[in-house]
Amino acid sequence: MGNGIFITGTDTGVGKTVVACGLAALLKDLGYRVGVMKPVETGCGERDGALFPEDAFYLKEASGCELPLDKICPYRFRVPLAPAIAAAGEGTRIEVSVLSRIYDEISSTHDITLVEGAGGLLVPVLPHYTYADLARLLKLPLVVAAANRLGMINHLLLTLEHASCLQLSILGYILDRLERAPSLAAETNREALLSLTAVPCLGEIPYVEELEAKRTSLADIFKAQVDLRPLETDLRHRRS
Ligand SMILES: Nc1ncnc2c1ncn2[C@@H]1O[C@H](COP(=O)(O)OP(=O)(O)OP(=O)(O)O)[C@@H](O)[C@H]1O
Ligand SMILES: [Mg+2]
DSSP states (O other): OOOEEEEEESSTTSSHHHHHHHHHHHHHHTTOOEEEEOSEEOSOEEETTEEEOHHHHHHHHHHTOOSOHHHHSOEEOSSOSOHHHHHHHTTOOOOHHHHHHHHHHHHHTSSEEEEEOSSSTTOEEETTEEHHHHHHHTTOOEEEEEEOSTTHHHHHHHHHHHHHHTTOOEEEEEEEOOOOSOOHHHHHHHHHHHTTOSSOEEEEEOOOTTHHHHGGGHHHHHHHHBOOHHHHHHHHHHHO
């Protein structure tokens, strides 16, 4: 039974973790048992003598997923590079079969499992294997996080277009405002996209002051801003 969603983005640092955490927290509040996975995290700092995957930690907190961080994030690297390159630099290799086995384990014990990529869709997990290949292998439809700023329309449309060329299923995109400063682009992007793609915008997340202190209230922000119906409908179809 497929019950996962792949949270990808138009780039690195565009709001994937915030979007995944907001969705996880909202779904949890609605009564779903939410599993999370960050298959590979790079750029990890150290905590208590071990590499600490911060994204995976936030995902765990937001979802209430009871699994240990080692399972949520089986591969961690210190260097802030694409997974394939970080792994090669340390003389190791990421095993897709390991990721697939762990995903199966997580998804079989949760109602819905959110999987966060790294960077964008074509970032390599292995030298000849991208996150798009992983999404296909795990049969995950996509939710695309896009930084709501000037230049986003092009990045988002390229991502959606390529995902559709690869015949990946796309549930929608979420625009995330990363900057406090007023932006004409951010105010007009959502409307402009309506005539450029038939893929639905699931929501627009405003800039959140002091986000770090408000991570626990992401469910409320997402409840007000995000339309979960395409996700829930897709989930029901896949179950039946
Ligand atoms: N709506 C928002 N309001 C304020 N700050 C935000 C918002 N969304 C994201 N940020 C901040 O922007 C930065 C990038 O967001 P995030 O970590 O979610 O991106 P990402 O795509 O997951 O990055 P990575 O590629 O490193 O996984 C973070 O510091 C985050 O706290
Ligand atoms: Mg992230």
